[in-house]
Amino acid sequence: MRAIDWVSESAPNPSWIRLLDQTRLPNDEIVLEIRTVDQLIDAISRLAVRGAPALGVAGAMGAALALQNGSAETATEEIARLREARPTAVNLAWGVDRVMRSFDQGFDAVLTEAIAVRDEDILGSQRMAEKGYNLLAELLPEKINEGLTLMTICNTGSLAAVEGGTALGVIAEVFRRGDLTNVIACETRPLFQGARLTAWELAKMGAPHQTVVDSAANFITSQGGIDAILVGADRIAANGDSANKIGTFSIALGAQYAGIPFIVVAPESTIDVETASGDLITIEDRGTDEVVTINGKRMSPAETTSLNPAFDVTPAALITGIVTDARVIRPALGQQPADAL
Incomplete structure (x- = not known):
C-alpha cells in the first residue's frame, strides 16, 4: 500500500487523499480518508504522514484538494496554511509551490501536476x-x-x-x-x-x-x-x-x-x-x-x-x-x- 495517494471518484463525488496513518503502526494499518485541507494539516502536524518526499506529494495533492473543494479565493487561503504546516521540511512548501504555478489554469491542471509529483517521486526513489x-x-x-x-x-x-x-x-x-x-x-x-x-x-x-x-x-x-x-x-x-x-x-x-x-x-x-x-x-x-x-x-x-x-x-x-x-x-x-x- 502506498503511504499517500490520490483517489479519484466519479462525479459528483469529490476525490480525496488516501493516507496510511503512521501513528498507528506497527500494530494497526489504518487508512485515512483526507477530504479537506484541515484534515490534511492535522495529519501532517501529528505525523500521520511524514517524511520529506511524502510531504512534497502531500503539499501538491493538498493544493489540488483545496481547489477542488472551494473557490480560488478560499483555496489560496487554505494552501497558505498548508504550506507552513512543517517549517523545517522544505518539501512540503516545494510541493505546494510547484502545483501553484498551474493554479490559474484551473483544477484539472493542478491535479495533473500533483499526480506528476507523485509519479516522479516513485521514479526518484528508484x-x-x-x-x-x-x-x-x-x-x-x-x-x-x-x-x-x-x-x-x-x-x-x-x-x-x-x-x-x-x-x-x-x-x-x-x-x-x-x-x-x-x-x-x-x-x-x-x-x-x-x-x-x-x-x-x-x-x-x-x-x-x-x-x-x-x-x-x-x-x-x-x-x-x-x-x-x-x-x-x-x-x-x-x-x-x-x-x-x-x-x-x-x-x-x-x-x-x-x-x-x-x-x-x-x-x-x-x-x-x-x-x-x-x-x-x-x-x-x-x-x-x-x-x-x-x-x-x-x-x-x-x-x-x-x-x-x-x-x-x-x-x-x-x-x-x-x-x-x-x-x-x-x-x-x-x-x-x-x-x-
Missing part, C-alpha cells in the same frame, strides 16, 4: 536506490560482497515517500542484491520512528535487522560493527549542511570517529539553494508532551517541561556523500548542492 548502492560499492568495494552492516535513524523508506524511499530505499536495494548482513535501526526518540516504522518495513521485506537505543549508536559504531550510516534529510542547504531527525548529527560524529561513510539520501527537491547554510534552517520544536509521555503514560513530574527539537543539522564536512535522484554530491571533494547539475 534512482536514489541505484545511485546509493553504486556509491556504497565504490566506497566499500571489498566489503560489499561480504555483506554490509548498515545503520540508519528515523524512517526513510516507503512510508516516507510514495514507494521506495530514500536512505532505507538504498538499504532495501542492498538487501535485494544479496549484499546485506544486518541493519541497525536507531529507535529514534521521542516518537520511535525507527523502532516502529523502520523495523516494520524491514520485517515486511524480510531483511535482517535489530533496533538500538539512540544513545548506544555511537558506542556500537566505535566498536567496528558498522560499515556505513545512511540517513535522510528534510532540508539540505546550499553548502551541503543537512537537517534531519534529531540524533543524526550525533551519529555523524560517530561515523567520523570510526572512519566510516556517512551518506545522506534525499531527492533534489530537498535541496534549498535559497538557504546558504544549516544555521539558517528553522528547527521545529514539538513541545513537551511527546518527550514526557510514552503510550499515554507521563514519565516525568507534572512540573517538568522539555526541549523537543524535531531536527538537528549535520555540517557538510561530516557528510561523505549526498545521493539524490539526479546526482551524487561529494562535499569532501569540494562539491556543493548549489553547484549546477
Whole structure:
C-alpha cells in the first residue's frame, strides 16, 4: 500500500487523499480518508504522514484538494496554511509551490501536476536506490560482497515517500542484491520512528535487522560493527549542511570517529539553494508532551517541561556523500548542492 495517494471518484463525488496513518503502526494499518485541507494539516502536524518526499506529494495533492473543494479565493487561503504546516521540511512548501504555478489554469491542471509529483517521486526513489548502492560499492568495494552492516535513524523508506524511499530505499536495494548482513535501526526518540516504522518495513521485506537505543549508536559504531550510516534529510542547504531527525548529527560524529561513510539520501527537491547554510534552517520544536509521555503514560513530574527539537543539522564536512535522484554530491571533494547539475 502506498503511504499517500490520490483517489479519484466519479462525479459528483469529490476525490480525496488516501493516507496510511503512521501513528498507528506497527500494530494497526489504518487508512485515512483526507477530504479537506484541515484534515490534511492535522495529519501532517501529528505525523500521520511524514517524511520529506511524502510531504512534497502531500503539499501538491493538498493544493489540488483545496481547489477542488472551494473557490480560488478560499483555496489560496487554505494552501497558505498548508504550506507552513512543517517549517523545517522544505518539501512540503516545494510541493505546494510547484502545483501553484498551474493554479490559474484551473483544477484539472493542478491535479495533473500533483499526480506528476507523485509519479516522479516513485521514479526518484528508484534512482536514489541505484545511485546509493553504486556509491556504497565504490566506497566499500571489498566489503560489499561480504555483506554490509548498515545503520540508519528515523524512517526513510516507503512510508516516507510514495514507494521506495530514500536512505532505507538504498538499504532495501542492498538487501535485494544479496549484499546485506544486518541493519541497525536507531529507535529514534521521542516518537520511535525507527523502532516502529523502520523495523516494520524491514520485517515486511524480510531483511535482517535489530533496533538500538539512540544513545548506544555511537558506542556500537566505535566498536567496528558498522560499515556505513545512511540517513535522510528534510532540508539540505546550499553548502551541503543537512537537517534531519534529531540524533543524526550525533551519529555523524560517530561515523567520523570510526572512519566510516556517512551518506545522506534525499531527492533534489530537498535541496534549498535559497538557504546558504544549516544555521539558517528553522528547527521545529514539538513541545513537551511527546518527550514526557510514552503510550499515554507521563514519565516525568507534572512540573517538568522539555526541549523537543524535531531536527538537528549535520555540517557538510561530516557528510561523505549526498545521493539524490539526479546526482551524487561529494562535499569532501569540494562539491556543493548549489553547484549546477
